[in-house]
Amino acid sequence: MIDSHCHLDLPAFANDWEAVVAESQAQGVRRMLIPGTTESGWRKQCLMAQRISCLDIAFGLHPYFFPTQADKALTTLADRLADTGRSAALVAVGEIGIDASIDTPLDKQQYLFEEQLGLAARHHLPVILHHRRSHHLLIESLKRCQFSGGGVVHAFSGSEQVAKSYIDLGFRLGVGGTITYARAKKTRQTIGKTDINHLLLETDAPDMPLAGRQGSRNSPVFLAEVATALAQLHNTTLAAVSEQTDSNYQSVFGRVNHCK
Numbered sequence: 643m644i645d646s647h648c649h650l651d652l653p654a655f656a657n658d659w660e661a662v663v664a665e666s667q668a669q670g671v672r673r674m675l676i677p678g679t680t681e682s683g684w685r686k687q688c689l690m691a692q693r694i695s696c697l698d699i700a701f702g703l704h705p706y707f708f709p710t711q712a713d714k715a716l717t718t719l720a721d722r723l724a725d726t727g728r729s730a731a732l733v734a735v736g737e738i739g740i741d742a743s744i745d746t747p748l749d750k751q752q753y754l755f756e757e758q759l760g761l762a763a764r765h766h767l768p769v770i771l772h773h774r775r776s777h778h779l780l781i782e783s784l785k786r787c788q789f790s791g792g793g794v795v796h797a798f799s800g801s802e803q804v805a806k807s808y809i810d811l812g813f814r815l816g817v818g819g820t821i822t823y824a825r826a827k828k829t830r831q832t833i834g835k836t837d838i839n840h841l842l843l844e845t846d847a848p849d850m851p852l853a854g855r856q857g858s859r860n861s862p863v864f865l866a867e868v869a870t871a872l873a874q875l876h877n878t879t880l881a882a883v884s885e886q887t888d889s890n891y892q893s894v895f896g897r898v899n900h901c902k
């Protein structure tokens with residue numbers, strides 16, 4: 643299994659991220675992708691990926707942490723992408739997107755998002771998308787920018803119609819802890835009806851605790867619980883889910899090697 647979205651660089655893991663990686667490997671998680679959120683995080687992600695070969699990283703400016711000087715931050719991002727290159731563990735631009743539940747004006751968010759789509763296209767990298775009440779805006783931007791690099795819609799929730807729109811644009815859907823909650827009927831139904839070819843596993847650790855684990859730190863250690871819930875929705879085995887989602891990860895991000 644591969645955790646396509648876990649924030650091991652955040653303070654919640656400051657004291658034990660290496661132990662968490664080791665424990666996750668012991669639980670069958672062979673690769674983990676740490677998405678970027680802010681300028682200050684990118685250097686730390688690089689150091690982590692240099693230390694442990696099963697960590698992939700992405701650089702991006704997350705709308706939650708909207709930079710005070712957006713253009714300056716975009717220039718820095720362009721420089722970091724150019725310096726780091728495809729040869730390193732860098733596999734995507736993200737996490738980027740639009741969030742309609744925060745106060746930052748949507749036009750500003752859309753600008754930052756579309757500029758980053760441009761950077762991803764220039765570097766031939768896929769993107770990791772963040773959404774909240776913003777599917778229509780993201781899809782509009784992807785079309786306007788004619789972005790064809792694909793990627794993943796992280797923590798997908800939504801209707802079958804929205805899922806199809808992303809899939810038609812070349813995206814995979816990130817499946818996380820939401821499907822472990824019986825009350826998440828719409829998302830469970832959509833994910834249950836979407837071919838596993840279009841899905842990736844993720845935890846979004848330390849956020850989005852799984853059902854039964856509310857109030858405690860989420861972790862890639864628990865990824866098998868997401869995979870098991872997905873296997874149940876598709877009436878298949880955990881092994882089949884692991885194999886297919888690993889292969890999907892490789893198609894999107896180009897890496898699937900076992901950890902050493």
Ligand SMILES: [Zn+2]
Binds near residue numbers: 796846
């Ligand atoms: Zn995230």
